[in-house]
Amino acid sequence: MSTQDNSIGARIGTFGREAVQNGWTRERFTLLGLVGLVLIGLGPSFQVYLFTEFMIIALFALAFNLLYGYTGLLSFGHALFFAGGSYGLAIVIRDLQPTIADALGSGVAPLVTFVIGGLVGVLLVVLIAIPVGWLSVRLEEIYFALITLAFGMLGYSLIVQNPAGLTNGTDGVLVLLGFVELGGLEFRLGDRRVYYYLTLTIVLASTYALWRIVNSPFGTICKSIRESPDRAAALGVDVRYHRWMTFILSAVFVGVAGVLIAGLASVASPYHSHWTQSAIAVVATVIGGATFFAGPIVGAFIYLYVRWGISRYPALEAHWEFFFGVMLILVVLYFKQGAVGGLVMLHAWLLEVQTVYERDGAGAAASFVGDSITTKLRNARDVIVARLRSVWNRLRSIGQRGAT
Amino acid sequence: MTNTIAFIGLSDVIIGLSLGSRLFLIAVGLSLIFGVLGVLNFAHGAFYMIGAYVALAVTNSLIGNFWLAVVIGATAVGVIGVLIEVSTIRPLYGRLEGDLDQLIVTFGFVLIIHEVIRFIWGSQPYSVDAPAALDFSVSVGGGTFTAYRLFVIGAAFVVMLGLWVFITKTYFGALVRGTSSDREMASILGVDVPRLYTGVFFFGSFLAGLGGALAAPLQSVSPALGDQVIIDAFIIVVIGGLGSLSGAFVGAMFVGMMQALGPQFMAAGHIAIPFLAMVLVLLFRPEGLFGGFGE
Numbered sequence: 001m002s003t004q005d006n007s008i009g010a011r012i013g014t015f016g017r018e019a020v021q022n023g024w025t026r027e028r029f030t031l032l033g034l035v036g037l038v039l040i041g042l043g044p045s046f047q048v049y050l051f052t053e054f055m056i057i058a059l060f061a062l063a064f065n066l067l068y069g070y071t072g073l074l075s076f077g078h079a080l081f082f083a084g085g086s087y088g089l090a091i092v093i094r095d096l097q098p099t100i101a102d103a104l105g106s107g108v109a110p111l112v113t114f115v116i117g118g119l120v121g122v123l124l125v126v127l128i129a130i131p132v133g134w135l136s137v138r139l140e141e142i143y144f145a146l147i148t149l150a151f152g153m154l155g156y157s158l159i160v161q162n163p164a165g166l167t168n169g170t171d172g173v174l175v176l177l178g179f180v181e182l183g184g185l186e187f188r189l190g191d192r193r194v195y196y197y198l199t200l201t202i203v204l205a206s207t208y209a210l211w212r213i214v215n216s217p218f219g220t221i222c223k224s225i226r227e228s229p230d231r232a233a234a235l236g237v238d239v240r241y242h243r244w245m246t247f248i249l250s251a252v253f254v255g256v257a258g259v260l261i262a263g264l265a266s267v268a269s270p271y272h273s274h275w276t277q278s279a280i281a282v283v284a285t286v287i288g289g290a291t292f293f294a295g296p297i298v299g300a301f302i303y304l305y306v307r308w309g310i311s312r313y314p315a316l317e318a319h320w321e322f323f324f325g326v327m328l329i330l331v332v333l334y335f336k337q338g339a340v341g342g343l344v345m346l347h348a349w350l351l352e353v354q355t356v357y358e359r360d361g362a363g364a365a366a367s368f369v370g371d372s373i374t375t376k377l378r379n380a381r382d383v384i385v386a387r388l389r390s391v392w393n394r395l396r397s398i399g400q401r402g403a404t
Numbered sequence: 405m406t407n408t409i410a411f412i413g414l415s416d417v418i419i420g421l422s423l424g425s426r427l428f429l430i431a432v433g434l435s436l437i438f439g440v441l442g443v444l445n446f447a448h449g450a451f452y453m454i455g456a457y458v459a460l461a462v463t464n465s466l467i468g469n470f471w472l473a474v475v476i477g478a479t480a481v482g483v484i485g486v487l488i489e490v491s492t493i494r495p496l497y498g499r500l501e502g503d504l505d506q507l508i509v510t511f512g513f514v515l516i517i518h519e520v521i522r523f524i525w526g527s528q529p530y531s532v533d534a535p536a537a538l539d540f541s542v543s544v545g546g547g548t549f550t551a552y553r554l555f556v557i558g559a560a561f562v563v564m565l566g567l568w569v570f571i572t573k574t575y576f577g578a579l580v581r582g583t584s585s586d587r588e589m590a591s592i593l594g595v596d597v598p599r600l601y602t603g604v605f606f607f608g609s610f611l612a613g614l615g616g617a618l619a620a621p622l623q624s625v626s627p628a629l630g631d632q633v634i635i636d637a638f639i640i641v642v643i644g645g646l647g648s649l650s651g652a653f654v655g656a657m658f659v660g661m662m663q664a665l666g667p668q669f670m671a672a673g674h675i676a677i678p679f680l681a682m683v684l685v686l687l688f689r690p691e692g693l694f695g696g697f698g699e
Contacts, residue, residue, distance in 0.1 A: 074504045135687055141503050142444050143690055146642055150682040153635060157675035275635065279511065286508055319523060325515030329492055332505050332512070387491070394490045394602070 037204075041196045048192045049264070054304045055203040056260045057284060061296030062210055063253030064281035069290035070214055071246045072226035073137070074145045076278050077152025080132070081125045081251040083159065083273030085258025088121025089114070090173035090268035091166060097178070107181035110189050114177065118259045125255030126248065128155075133247030137240050140229075149275055156273040172269035175262045190266065199260050206256050207297075213249065214293060222246055254281075287327050289338025298339045302327075334383065415549075416664050422553050424660025425560030426622065429615025430633050431640040431652040432567065433608035439647025440584045440604045442503065443493060446510040449634025450517035451609050455481045455616025456625045457521055460532050463620075470535040470621075477617035478610050485609025488513060489602055497601075514630065522627045529626035556618055563611070564653050571649065580604060584647065639678045643685050645692015654694060 040051050060082060067073045093113055100116070101109035132151050139147050162169040177190030187194050213219055224232045225239055233239050262268045271277065280303065281296075288299020303324070310320040331338050349372065357365035434448045445451075455477040462473035492509050496502045533539070534552035541548050571577040583590040583600050591597045616629075623629070640659055644651020659678050666677065685693060 072501065074507070135683070139686060139690065141501075142507065143686060145504070145507060146444075146638060147683060147686045149635075149638065150642075150679050150686065154676055154679040154683065157679060161675065276631070282508065282511070319519045321515040322519035322523075325512040325519070328512035328515070329509050332509050333492060333495060391487075391491045394494075394598075395486070397599070 037200055038197075041193050041200070045192050048196045050304060050308060052192070052196050052199050052264055053261075054300055055199055056257050056264060057280065057304060058297045058300035059203050059206055059260070060254055060257040061281045061284040061288070061300050062207060062293075063250050063257065064278075065285045065290055065296045066210060066214065066222075066250040066253070067246055068282075068285060069292075069295065070219065070222040070226060071243055072229075073140070073243060073247075074282070075136075075148040075250075076145050076275055076282070077132075077148030077150070077155075078251070078254050078281055079273050079275060079277035080152040080155040081129060081254040082258040082261070082277055083155065083268070083270070084125040084128055084251075085118075085121040085255035085260075086262035086268035086272050087159070087167060087173065088124040088255075089117035089259045089262045090175045092117035092120050093175055093177075094173055106178075110178035111180045111182065114189060114263070118256075121259040121262075122252060122255045125251050125258070129248045129251035133244050133251065137243040137247055149278075152273065152275055152278055156270060156275070159270045159273050167268075167270070170270055172267045172271075175266050175268060177263055177266075190263065195263060199264070202256065202260060206253055210253060211293060218245075283324050283328060287324070287331055287338055289336075289340035289342075291337060292340040292344075295338055295340045298343070302339060417661070418549060418554075418557075420661035420664035421557050421657070422549075422622070422660070423663050424657035425557045426615065426619045427633070427636055427640055427660055428560045428653055428656035429563060429618060430612060431637045431644070431656050432563065432649060433611035433615070434637050435641045435644065435647055435649065435652040436567075436611070437605055437608035438641065440580055441493075441601050443506045443510070443605075444503070444646075445608070446507055446634065447488070447513040447517060448510075448608075448612050448637060449632070450514050450630040451481050451485060451612035452616040452619075452633055453521065453625075453627070453630035454484065454517060455613030456532070456620040456623075456629060457525060457616075458613070459617035459620045460525075460530055460625055463532055470533075474614065474617040478614035481613025481616070482606045482610035485612075486602055486606045489605040493605075494598070494601075514634070518627055518630060525627075527627055529624035531624055532620040534621040552621055556622065559618055560653075560656075563614075564649070567649055636678075639682045641692075642682045643678075643693060645689075645694045648692050648694045651692045651694030655692075 041048060043051075060078075064075065064078050067075055067078075096116070097109060097113045100113050104112055136144060136147050136151065159167045160170055167173065177188070177195070179186070179188050189195065189198075214222070221232065221237055221242055224235070225237065225242060229239050258272065261272065284299035284303045285296045286299070287302055288297065289295030306323065307320045310323065335341060337344070352372075353365055353369055356368045430448065430452050433451075434445060437443055437445050437448075458477035458480050459470070459473040462468075462476050463470050488510075492513075493506055496505045496509065499505060534550060540551050542551050542554060543549075569577075571580060579590070579595055579600060582593075583595055583597055587597055590600075636659055640655035641652055642655075643658060644653070644655030658681070662678055666675075
């Protein structure tokens with residue numbers, strides 16, 4: 001055990017040294033990113049809250065995309081697992097906090113309750129996902145979307161019905177994160193900054209786990225199923241079983257996001273189990289780019305920050321959904337790679353600009369930039385004109401035939 | 405009201421029929437479009453809502469005639485449907501995973517239509533007056549109903565019958581059925597499939613608009629309407645069978661009855677029953693209880 005600790009320590013040391021010495025390496029980027037994430041926790045209180053929400057939605061969408069982008073199954077019922085995590089935490093805190101406080105003392109009780117509640121939430125999600133997934137993966141495409149929608153709304157209607165007084169109906173269950181006193185350290189778990197760092201840790205760990213999953217042999221099989229279920233089956237993959245496992249894994253991480261949102265919003269609300277909540281994951285993932293691992297993260301960022309940006313203009317405030325509707329349609333029709341695809345293209349283009357600059361100097365680079373921008377705009381114009389023309393022809397032909 | 409103790413009164417059945425008729429008018433267009441084009445139109449509930457709002461606008465305008473409002477509402481929604489089909493759904497027909505892309509694109513229109521409606525009319529609920537000719541009460545089975553409510557039930561039956569005649573007895577109905585069962589063969593035999601698709605999309609959207617406009621006096625018209633009805637419509641077409649007309653009718657009546665009678669014989673759970681039925685049908689009879697297209 002100790003050798004392993006040493007080796008991890010040594011690796012972190014090497015990592016840090018390399019990051020400082022070798023210029024703009026991946027390590028340095030990672031380190032800078034981490035420092036940036038830690039610093040965000042010290043920013044204005046509202047920004048900390050917004051970024052926490054962004055991280056949670058990003059995890060929600062990432063886990064959703066394990067099923068959509070990586071396996072090709074569009075679920076409209078992942079809100080069920082989001083709410084499962086929320087209610088698991090909320091009910092444990094409501095019903096067990098006093099017992100745990102009696103057993104362990106009130107100092108550590110809130111923290112212990114949170115951990116137990118989170119585990120119960122995730123366990124609850126697993127218990128729901130096993131049968132729901134087993135049944136759902138029997139269907140494909142539109143039918144899969146419909147059955148997950150039905151399961152999600154079944155969960156919603158059960159939550160609203162308040163079985164055995166567990167879920168408190170439409171009001172939801174309040175989540176009160178108390179004061180923690182731990183070895184001289186004293187903080188409120190629900191404090192925005194404290195909760196930010198807690199969320200940051202859990203989301204980073206979950207993202208890393210998801211990254212490992214999609215890059216494992218398991219993830220490769222997922223992608224092969226997405227490309228062609230028949231061919232995967234011919235190669236000996238048990239497609240249905242594999243989809244089932246992916247479904248459960250996806251649900252688990254959605255559950256983790258659900259636990260975190262309940263703590264952030266201070267309530268487990270039936271709203272979180274409604275199909276419109278599932279739609280958030282769809283919107284974020286499609287706009288960000290479902291074929292990229294980072295797509296849902298960028299999509300969630302756009303979702304929350306564009307919404308926040310729009311909300312600063314009172315005239316537009318209530319109408320941010322309009323913008324996402326337009327984005328969704330444009331991305332599906334013209335640019336399936338989404339925002340991350342756009343960033344990748346931008347990066348490639350900047351590298352080209354750099355090459356030209358190093359070879360021929362600033363003037364050539366400037367004209368290269370000008371040329372390629374006009375070419376791109378011209379292409380875009382051609383696409384738009386062609387589309388409008390085909391729509392116009394279509395409508396005109398309908399009109400003509402109607403007249404004859 | 406003397407029958408409050410009665411287990412199921414006739415008046416409850418009429419309320420169920422009334423809710424079911426309203427739902428049928430939404431679901432039938434959705435089912436028709438899916439049956440022929442294979443497109444699950446998420447925006448269908450939003451189309452229904454447009455129909456209701458256009459009826460509201462025309463009734464409250466200088467024209468002020470409810471029947472004209474119904475015609476204008478239905479036609480306007482049909483035209484909007486055609487514009488959407490031609491501009492954004494058409495490019496997706498041949499695409500791999502096109503089904504899911506169509507679902508996502510039409511969901512984009514749910515968001516857009518919702519916001520446009522809120523932009524024009526705001527978030528407050530409106531009510532539309534029933535036409536004066538039918539604005540009187542009738543006593544049936546111990547309950548009192550407006551004549552208009554009974555009229556909408558009749559209208560749903562008429563639409564059902566008219567569609568059945570159209571699909572099974574007319575030449576165009578034969579073209580629609582043929583294209584629905586084998587698109588390529590229909591195309592080889594000289595059917596202008598793209599035009600037929602646009603036509604069916606117009607007709608399906610028209611029915612959604614008709615439903616919205618006809619049902620406007622029976623409900624409060626608010627921007628939440630679209631989201632509420634689309635889920636009911638999904639339940640109905642799944643239970644009845646995607647593409648099945650009689651299935652849409654029976655499914656609509658089942659959900660309508662569930663909403664009207666459910667609370668009486670089970671205190672909890674009546675909201676969940678339709679979803680449970682949807683799950684069971686998808687698992688055991690994914691083609692729906694009433695099978696194929698046009699039946």
